[in-house]
Amino acid sequence: EVQLVESGGGLVQPGGSLRLSCSASGFTFRSNAMHWVRQAPGKGPEYVSAITADGYNTFYADSVKGRFTISRDNSKDTLSLLMSSLRTDDTAVYYCVKVDWGAVRDSGGPLHDYWGQGALVTVSS
Amino acid sequence: DIQMAQSPSSLSASVGDRVTITCRASQGVSNYLVWFQQKPGKAPKSLIFAATSLQSGVPSKFSGSGSGTDFTLTINSLQPEDFATYYCQQYDTYPYTFGQGTKLEIK
Numbered sequence: 132e133v134q135l136v137e138s139g140g141g142l143v144q145p146g147g148s149l150r151l152s153c154s155a156s157g158f159t160f161r162s163n164a165m166h167w168v169r170q171a172p173g174k175g176p177e178y179v180s181a182i183t184a185d186g187y188n189t190f191y192a193d194s195v196k197g198r199f200t201i202s203r204d205n206s207k208d209t210l211s212l213l214m215s216s217l218r219t220d221d222t223a224v225y226y227c228v229k230v231d232w233g234a235v236r237d238s239g240g241p242l243h244d245y246w247g248q249g250a251l252v253t254v255s256s
Numbered sequence: 257d258i259q260m261a262q263s264p265s266s267l268s269a270s271v272g273d274r275v276t277i278t279c280r281a282s283q284g285v286s287n288y289l290v291w292f293q294q295k296p297g298k299a300p301k302s303l304i305f306a307a308t309s310l311q312s313g314v315p316s317k318f319s320g321s322g323s324g325t326d327f328t329l330t331i332n333s334l335q336p337e338d339f340a341t342y343y344c345q346q347y348d349t350y351p352y353t354f355g356q357g358t359k360l361e362i363k
Contacts, residue, residue, distance in 0.1 A: 174356070174357075175343055175354040175355060175356050175357045176300060176343065176345075176354050177351075177353075177354065178350070178351045178352045178353070181350065190350050190351070192257075192351045193257070193351075226299055232288075232347040232352065235288075235305060235306065235347065236288055236347065236348075239306050239309070240305060240306055240309050241312065242290070242302055242305040242306075242309075242311055244302050246299035246300065247299070248299065249299060
C-alpha cells in the first residue's frame with residue numbers, strides 16, 4: 132500500500148524558513164517523480180514544485196521560484212521542501228503527491244495518484 | 257500559466273438531482289484534464305482523467321466530456337455523500353493548474 136506521510140509543518144514568522152519532509156513507502160520511491168501541492172484556506176490547490184525520479188530536474192511555480200527548494204533522498208525514500216523567505220500568502224496545507232502525469236498523457240491511463248494527509252504551514256507574526 | 261475557469265462557483269441541489277459543472281481552459285489542453293472531489297479536511301480524490309475516463313473505483317454516476325478548452329463534469333442521481341467541492345485540473349503543461357472549485361451544497 133502506498134503511503135506518503137508529511138511532517139515539519141507549523142507556525143513561522145514572515146521571512147522565516149521551514150523544511151517539510153515526506154516519508155514514502157509501499158512503492159519504489161527512486162523510480163517515481165514527486166510533487167508538492169499546496170492549498171491555501173478556502174482556495175483551490177496549487178502545484179508548487181516537482182522533481183524527477185533521479186532528482187536531477189526540478190520545477191517550480193513562479194509564486195515560489197527562488198524561495199523554495201525541492202530535493203529528495205532516494206536512499207531514505209524521503210522528499211523534502213525547503214521553504215525560505217516565507218510570506219503570509221504561503222499559508223496553506225502542503226501535500227506530498229505521487230503521480231506521473233507524463234505517463235498518463237502518453238498512454239491515456241490508468242491514473243494512479245496518491246496524496247499524503249497534508250502538513251499545515253502557517254506564516255504569521 | 258494555463259488558467260482554468262470553473263462555473264458555477266457554488267451550486268445548490270437536492271438528493272436525486274443531476275448536476276453539471278463546467279471548466280474552461282485559457283488555451284487548449286487536448287484531453288489532459290482531470291476532475292477531483294474534495295471533502296473538508298481531506299486530500300482531493302480523482303474521479304475522471306483524460307477528460308472522459310472514469311477512475312478505478314469511482315461510480316458510473318460520474319461522467320466527463322470535452323476536449324481542447326471546454327469540459328464538463330456531470331453527476332447523476334445525487335446522494336448525500338456527493339456534496340463536496342469539485343475541481344478541474346489540467347496536466348498538459350507544468351505548472352499544472354486547478355480551477356477555483358465548485359462547492360456543491362444540499363438544497
